[in-house]
Amino acid sequence: MCGIAGEVCFTGNADVAAVERMAAVLAPRGPEGCGTYAQDGVALAHRRLKIIDLSASGGQPMVDPQLGLAIVFNGCIYNYRELRADLEREGYRFFSHSDTEVLLKAYDRWGEAFVEHLHGMFALAIVERDSGDVVLVRDRLGIKPLYIAPTRSGVRFASTLPALLAAGGVDTTIDAVALHHYLSFHSVVPAPRTLLAGVRRVEPGTLVRVCATRRTTIATRYWQASFARDPAHDGMTPQDWSAAVLEALRTAVQRRMVADVPVGVLLSGGLDSSLIVGVLAQAGQAHLSTFSIGSSAPAGTMGTSSSTPTWSRATLRPSTDGSSCPATGCCRRSAARSLR
Numbered sequence: 001m002c003g004i005a006g007e008v009c010f011t012g013n014a015d016v017a018a019v020e021r022m023a024a025v026l027a028p029r030g031p032e033g034c035g036t037y038a039q040d041g042v043a044l045a046h047r048r049l050k051i052i053d054l055s056a057s058g059g060q061p062m063v064d065p066q067l068g069l070a071i072v073f074n075g076c077i078y079n080y081r082e083l084r085a086d087l088e089r090e091g092y093r094f095f096s097h098s099d100t101e102v103l104l105k106a107y108d109r110w111g112e113a114f115v116e117h118l119h120g121m122f123a124l125a126i127v128e129r130d131s132g133d134v135v136l137v138r139d140r141l142g143i144k145p146l147y148i149a150p151t152r153s154g155v156r157f158a159s160t161l162p163a164l165l166a167a168g169g170v171d172t173t174i175d176a177v178a179l180h181h182y183l184s185f186h187s188v189v190p191a192p193r194t195l196l197a198g199v200r201r202v203e204p205g206t207l208v209r210v211c212a213t214r215r216t217t218i219a220t221r222y223w224q225a226s227f228a229r230d231p232a233h234d235g236m237t238p239q240d241w242s243a244a245v246l247e248a249l250r251t252a253v254q255r256r257m258v259a260d261v262p263v264g265v266l267l268s269g270g271l272d273s274s275l276i277v278g279v280l281a282q283a284g285q286a287h288l289s290t291f292s293i294g295s296s297a298p299a300g301t302m303g304t305s306s307s308t309p310t311w312s313r314a315t316l317r318p319s320t321d322g323s324s325c326p327a328t329g330c331c332r333r334s335a336a337r338s339l340r
Contacts, residue, residue: 002060003029003047004072004146005158006125007167008134010215012153014043018167022156023047025163029074037061037070041154041212042127042134046072051259052080058098067108068129073100074159075122075144078255083117107135112207115222119255123202125157132212140223142191142204149199155210155217161199171198253279264289 003026007014016038023034023045030047037044046060063070077083080099083106088094092105099120106114107126115137123144126135136157138146148157149164158164165172178193191201202208205223210216236244253276257263265280267273267290280288 001029002049002074003027003159003163004045004060004074004123004125005156005163005167006042006044006072006134007151007154007156008210008212009041009151009154010212012041014038014041014154015167016043018156019043019045021166021168022158022163025166026159029159033059035059035061037063037072037127039070039127039129041132044070044072044125044127051076051261053096053098053100054260055096057096058100060100062096062098062100062104064101064104064108067104069104069108070127070129071100071104071107071124073103073122073124075120075124075139076256076258077102077118077120077122078258079117079119080258112209112220112222115207123159134210134212136202136208136210138202138204138206140205140225142201146202147194147199148202148208154215157202161194161196164199170196173197249275250279250283254283257283257285262289264291266290267292 003023005019005022005026007019009015016036019038020036023036026045026047027034030049032050033046033048035046035048044061048060050058052058061070061072077099080102084094084102087102087105087109090109092109094101094105103114103118103122103124104126106117110117112135118139120139121141121143122137122139123146124137126137127133128135136146136148138144145159146157147159147161147164148155149170151169156164156167158167164170173196175193175195175197178189178195181189181193182195189195191203194201203219203221205221207220207222209218209220211218257280263280263285265273265277265288267277269292277288277290
């Protein structure tokens with residue numbers, strides 16, 4: 001979980017001080033490194049949480065002078081190794097082992113279509129040095145957040161709404177439609193709206209080009225979920241669907257094992273997270289750390305609210321027969337049984 005922020009100014013140099021204020025608010029998202037980049041009307045900032053390539057070479061903002069590109073990126077590209085191999089075969093040379101650099105090379109190779117090659121969760125901004133344009137991209141399901149706010153002279157963006165507020169100049173009028181959604185949909189405001197009239201979210205599966213010369217933004221939806229029935233699935237039995245879902249879950253978990261730091265799981269206490277732990281064990285993830293958060297109910301009340309949460313930690317080891325036995329508890333035993 002990193003944090004990104006930036007500004008595109010159409011009338012002069014970007015306000016670097018405002019971008020640094022945004023970065024300061026994002027510090028809890030990235031306590032292991034920070035950096036800024038500024039060139040003419042564009043400024044970028046990044047707060048780093050190290051996941052892939054823990055060296056300084058993986059730091060951000062990352063700049064490739066040869067390609068004329070700079071990037072700030074929050075997320076993880078699960079297939080970055082495969083993409084790197086493809087790009088190396090086409091003659092690209094790398095100075096780091098990070099997925100961030102793979103994004104730079106992929107954008108140079110495929111342009112805006114680079115997103116079609118990515119498996120992962122991401123929110124990113126790429127600066128084109130020669131055109132001055134900035135390309136903002138959010139992953140298909142909107143796992144990683146990306147907020148955007150117009151200013152008198154351009155556009156600002158950040159990983160969180162409070163960061164944009166720290167930069168100043170945001171219209172904080174309540175968006176009445178967003179408030180209606182919030183109260184109607186159990187505290188949910190669908191993108192692109194936020195509770196503030198002056199802040200919008202980049203929608204999931206969307207690429208936004210901020211055009212410096214034309215002083216405008218152009219949004220393109222590069223992916224949208226299809227809910228149409230696939231004829232290839234006609235005739236599948238309940239057992240077929242069960243096997244297909246389990247295989248898809250195994251693929252999803254396998255992809256997320258890409259990291260240069262230990263992989264852990266936050267357990268909610270339900271079946272979903274327990275299934276993930278079981279699949280990780282089957283995939284050979286030894287000495288897996290799992291975490292859960294609990295709290296005591298205030299005296300005389302029912303519930304789980306407390307100002308002092310209690311953390312617990314358990315260690316999972318795969319069993320010798322290849323099956324999984326995720327920690328303890330009936331839901332975890334059920335998860336293990338469902339995986340056999």
